[in-house]
Amino acid sequence: MSFTPRQLNTLLSECRIADRFKIRRMIDRARKDEKILAHAAEKIDESIQWVEKRTNRDEIHYPDLPISARRDEITKAISENQVVVLAGETGSGKTTQLPKICLDLGLGCKGLIGHTQPRRLAARTVASRIAEELNTTLGDRVGYQVRFHDQVSDTTQVKLMTDGILLAETKHDRFLEQYEVLIIDEAHERSLNIDFLLGYIKRILPKRPDLKVIITSATIDLERFSKHFNDAPIIEVSGRTYPVDVLYRPLHELEGEDEKAIDMQQGILAAVEELLDMERKQGRGPQGDILIFLPGESEIREAADLLRKADLKSVDVLPLYARLSLAEQNRVFQRGKGSVGTRIVLSTNVAETSLTVPGIKYVIDTGLARVSRYSYRSKVQRLPVEAISQASANQRSGRCGRVSEGTCIRLFSEEDFFSRPEFTDAEIRRTNLAAVILQMLSLKLGDISEFPFVDPPDNRYINDGFKLLQELGAVDSKRHITRIGWQLSKLPIDPRLGRMVIEASRNNCLREVLIIVSALSIQDPRERPQDKRQASDEKHRLYAHEESDFLTFVNLWDLYEEQRQALSQNQLRKYCLKNFLSYMRMREWRDTHRQLHIICKEIKEQDSKFIEREEPASYEAVHRSLLAGLLSHMGFKQEGKEYLGARNRRFFLFPGSIVYKKAPKWVMAAELVETSQLYARCIAKVDPVWAEKLGPHLVKKNYSEPHWEKKRSEVVATEH
Ligand code: CDP
Numbered sequence: 244m245s246f247t248p249r250q251l252n253t254l255l256s257e258c259r260i261a262d263r264f265k266i267r268r269m270i271d272r273a274r275k276d277e278k279i280l281a282h283a284a285e286k287i288d289e290s291i292q293w294v295e296k297r298t299n300r301d302e303i304h305y306p307d308l309p310i311s312a313r314r315d316e317i318t319k320a321i322s323e324n325q326v327v328v329l330a331g332e333t334g335s336g337k338t339t340q341l342p343k344i345c346l347d348l349g350l351g352c353k354g355l356i357g358h359t360q361p362r363r364l365a366a367r368t369v370a371s372r373i374a375e376e377l378n379t380t381l382g383d384r385v386g387y388q389v390r391f392h393d394q395v396s397d398t399t400q401v402k403l404m405t406d407g408i409l410l411a412e413t414k415h416d417r418f419l420e421q422y423e424v425l426i427i428d429e430a431h432e433r434s435l436n437i438d439f440l441l442g443y444i445k446r447i448l449p450k451r452p453d454l455k456v457i458i459t460s461a462t463i464d465l466e467r468f469s470k471h472f473n474d475a476p477i478i479e480v481s482g483r484t485y486p487v488d489v490l491y492r493p494l495h496e497l498e499g500e501d502e503k504a505i506d507m508q509q510g511i512l513a514a515v516e517e518l519l520d521m522e523r524k525q526g527r528g529p530q531g532d533i534l535i536f537l538p539g540e541s542e543i544r545e546a547a548d549l550l551r552k553a554d555l556k557s558v559d560v561l562p563l564y565a566r567l568s569l570a571e572q573n574r575v576f577q578r579g580k581g582s583v584g585t586r587i588v589l590s591t592n593v594a595e596t597s598l599t600v601p602g603i604k605y606v607i608d609t610g611l612a613r614v615s616r617y618s619y620r621s622k623v624q625r626l627p628v629e630a631i632s633q634a635s636a637n638q639r640s641g642r643c644g645r646v647s648e649g650t651c652i653r654l655f656s657e658e659d660f661f662s663r664p665e666f667t668d669a670e671i672r673r674t675n676l677a678a679v680i681l682q683m684l685s686l687k688l689g690d691i692s693e694f695p696f697v698d699p700p701d702n703r704y705i706n707d708g709f710k711l712l713q714e715l716g717a718v719d720s721k722r723h724i725t726r727i728g729w730q731l732s733k734l735p736i737d738p739r740l741g742r743m744v745i746e747a748s749r750n751n752c753l754r755e756v757l758i759i760v761s762a763l764s765i766q767d768p769r770e771r772p773q774d775k776r777q778a779s780d781e782k783h784r785l786y787a788h789e790e791s792d793f794l795t796f797v798n799l800w801d802l803y804e805e806q807r808q809a810l811s812q813n814q815l816r817k818y819c820l821k822n823f824l825s826y827m828r829m830r831e832w833r834d835t836h837r838q839l840h841i842i843c844k845e846i847k848e849q850d851s852k853f854i855e856r857e858e859p860a861s862y863e864a865v866h867r868s869l870l871a872g873l874l875s876h877m878g879f880k881q882e883g884k885e886y887l888g889a890r891n892r893r894f895f896l897f898p899g900s901i902v903y904k905k906a907p908k909w910v911m912a913a914e915l916v917e918t919s920q921l922y923a924r925c926i927a928k929v930d931p932v933w934a935e936k937l938g939p940h941l942v943k944k945n946y947s948e949p950h951w952e953k954k955r956s957e958v959v960a961t962e963h
C-alpha cells in the first residue's frame with residue numbers, strides 16, 4: 244500500500260477532524276510497521292463514512308428574525324475569520340439560527356458544531372428547538388449533553404452542552420479535536436466557566452487553524468471580547484423591538500427578612516392584578532402572557548402558591564427553574580396546548596437572556612437575583628440575594644417587547660434603578676481565588692498567572708489563594724494539587740467549608756458538620772432586632788452551647804426539625820416569629836443542607852467514608868473537623884480580652900457570642916470580620932494539639948507552653 248503525499252493529504256482532509264490527528268500519528272509510526280498502516284487506512288475509511296453521514300444536503304429554512312436578515316454578512320465573516328463576535332438583542336435568533344448558518348456553510352461534517360449554554364435547562368430546550376426547526380428528532384442531527392444526561396448519536400452535527408461539559412472535555416481532548424466549530428453562547432454572563440473557555444480557546448487557536456469560533460453576547464462590552472481574540476470582527480444585529488412601558492411600583496421599606504419576603508409576594512400579586520385590570524379596562528381579552536422574575540426557586544414556589552390561591556380569573560401559573568421535571572418545563576414553551584387564559588410564568592434569571600418564553604407581553608421584575616459572591620471582608624463565599632444591575636433589569640424588561648408593545652412593572656423605584664451598577668461583575672471578580680485556582684488545577688488548565696484570562700486576576704489575590712490552599716492541604720509546597728485538593732474541587736462550596744466536610748467524613752461526624760457548614764453558607768437565621776435585643780437574646784440562649792457557637796447551630800437544627808414535623812407551615816412561621824428566627828433563612832438553611840447532602844451522596848459512590856451517621860459525634864470529632872478549615876483562624880488569649888491570631892493579627896471575640904464570657908485560652912472562629920476592630924464571629928474553644936495533626940506544615944512543636952511565635956507568624960503549640 245502506498246500513497247503519494249498529495250493523495251494522503253486529500254484523504255486526510257476528507258475525514259473527520261478528530262481522526263485526522265490520530266491517523267497522522269499512526270502513519271508516522273507506520274514507517275516501521277505495515278500492520279499499523281493497514282489500520283490507519285481502515286480508520287480513514289471509517290472516518291470518511293462518518294463524514295458522509297453528515298453531508299448538508301437538505302435545504303435549511305430560516306424564520307423571519309433579525310439574524311436571518313443579516314445571514315450573508317454573517318456567513319462571510321465566519322468563512323473569512325477564525326473568530327467572530329456576534330451581538331444582538333435577546334430573541335434576535337443568535338442561539339437558534341447560528342448553528343444553521345454554520346451547517347449551510349458546510350461546517351459540521353468533519354467535526355461537530357459545539358454550542359455551549361450557561362445552564363442545563365437552556366442546553367436542552369435550545370437543542371430541541373433547533374432539532375424542530377431542522378425537522379429532525381432530538382439526538383439525531385441535533386443532540387445535547389448535560390451532566391448525567393446526553394442525547395448524542397453518530398449522526399449528530401450540532402451538539403448543545405453546558406459550558407461545564409466542554410471544559411471537562413478539554414481534560415482528555417486537549418485541542419478539542421472533535422469540534423469544527425465552537426459557539427460560546429451568552430458570553431456576556433462571564434461566569435467562571437465562560438472565562439475559562441475563552442482563555443482556553445485563545446490558547447489552542449494557533450494549533451487549530453481549522454477551528455471556527457463564534458462568541459455570542461448581549462450588547463454588553465463587546466470590544467473586550469474582540470480584543471481578547473486579536474481584534475476579531477464584531478457583528479451587531481439590532482433586534483426588532485417594540486416600545487416597552489416601564490412602571491415603577493416600589494415595595495415598602497421594611498427591616499426584617501421575613502417581612503420583606505412577604506411584602507415582595509404581595510407586591511407581585513398587586514402587579515399581576517394591575518396588569519390583568521389594565522387588559523380588562525381596555526375591553527380586550529387577554530392579549531399576552533406575564534413573565535415574573537424572582538431570585539430563586541423557593542421564592543418562585545411561594546409566589547406560585549399565592550397566585551394560585553388568589554381569586555384571579557382564567558390564569559395558568561407556571562414556574563420555571565432548573566430542578567423542574569422535563570414535562571413541567573415543556574409546558575412553559577408550548578403555548579396553546581391545553582393552556583387557558585393568561586399564562587403567568589415565574590422564572591429565575593434563566594429567562595433573562597438564555598431562554599425565550601413565547602408570547603410574553605408583560606414583565607414583572609422584582610429586581611433581585613441570587614448571586615454567588617465572595618466577601619473579602621469576612622472571607623466566605625455565599626449566595627446572597629442581590630439587586631441586579633441596570634443591564635440585567637433592561638434585559639428583563641426587554642423580554643416583553645418581542646411580539647408587540649409591552650409593559651414592565653418594576654418592584655423598585657426609578658431612583659433605585661439609577662443607583663445600581665451598570666453591569667454585573669464577572670464571576671472571577673466575585674469568587675474566592677482559592678476556589679478558582681483549585682478548579683483550574685482540577686481541570687488541568689495550567690498556571691493561573693499565565694492563563695490568558697479576559698480579565699486577569701490580581702497577583703496579590705492569587706498568592707493569597709495559594710496560601711489558603713496550602714493551609715487547607717489542597718496543594719503541596721510545589722503548588723501541585725493533592726488528594727484533598729481533588730476531593731475539595733468536587734464540593735461547590737467555599738474551600739474552607741469544603742475542607743471541614745472532608746475532615747468530617749474521616750472523623751465520622753458528617754451529620755453535625757453538614758448542618759454547621761450549611762449554616763455557615765447562609766446568613767445567620769437568628770434575628771436580633773435593634774429594639775428587642777434582650778428578648779431575642781433570651782430566646783436564642785435556650786439552645787446555645789456554652790463552648791461552641793457551631794454546636795449551637797446543631798442544637799437549633801434539631802430543635803427546629805422537631806417543630807417542623809409537628810407544626811403546619813403557618814404555625815411554623817409563628818414559631819419563628821416568637822423565637823426570633825427568620826423563617827426564610829431557616830428554609831434556606833434546609834435547602835443548602837439538602838444540596839450538600841446530595842453532593843456527599845454522589846461522592847460516597849467513590850469514597851465510602853461519606854456517610855452521615857445517626858449517633859451523635861463527640862465535641863472533639865466535630866471541632867477537629869471544623870478546625871481543618873480554620874487553621875489560620877485560631878487565636879491564643881493575651882492580656883485582657885485580646886487574642887493573637889495567624890499572621891500576627893489581633894482580634895476580639897464578638898460579644899454577642901455566649902463563648903465570649905468563658906473566653907477560652909485557645910479559640911477558632913468561622914469569620915474574622917473587620918469593623919472598628921477585628922472581631923471573631925462564630926467561635927469555639929479548641930485544643931491546640933488538634934492543629935498539630937491537621938497542619939504539621941504550619942505548626943512548630945518543640946515548645947512546652949502554647950504561644951505565638953511572632954517572627955514566623957505561626958501557631959506554636961504544646962509538645963505532649
Ligand atoms: O439567542 P437569541 O436570544 O438571539 O434568540 P433565540 O433564542 O435564537 O430565539 C429566536 C426566536 O425564536 C425568539 O424570538 C422566539 O420567537 C423563537 N423561539 C421560540 O419560539 N421557542 C424557543 N424555544 C426558542 C426560540
Ligand code: MG
Pocket residue numbers: 334337338339428596597
Ligand atoms: Mg440566545
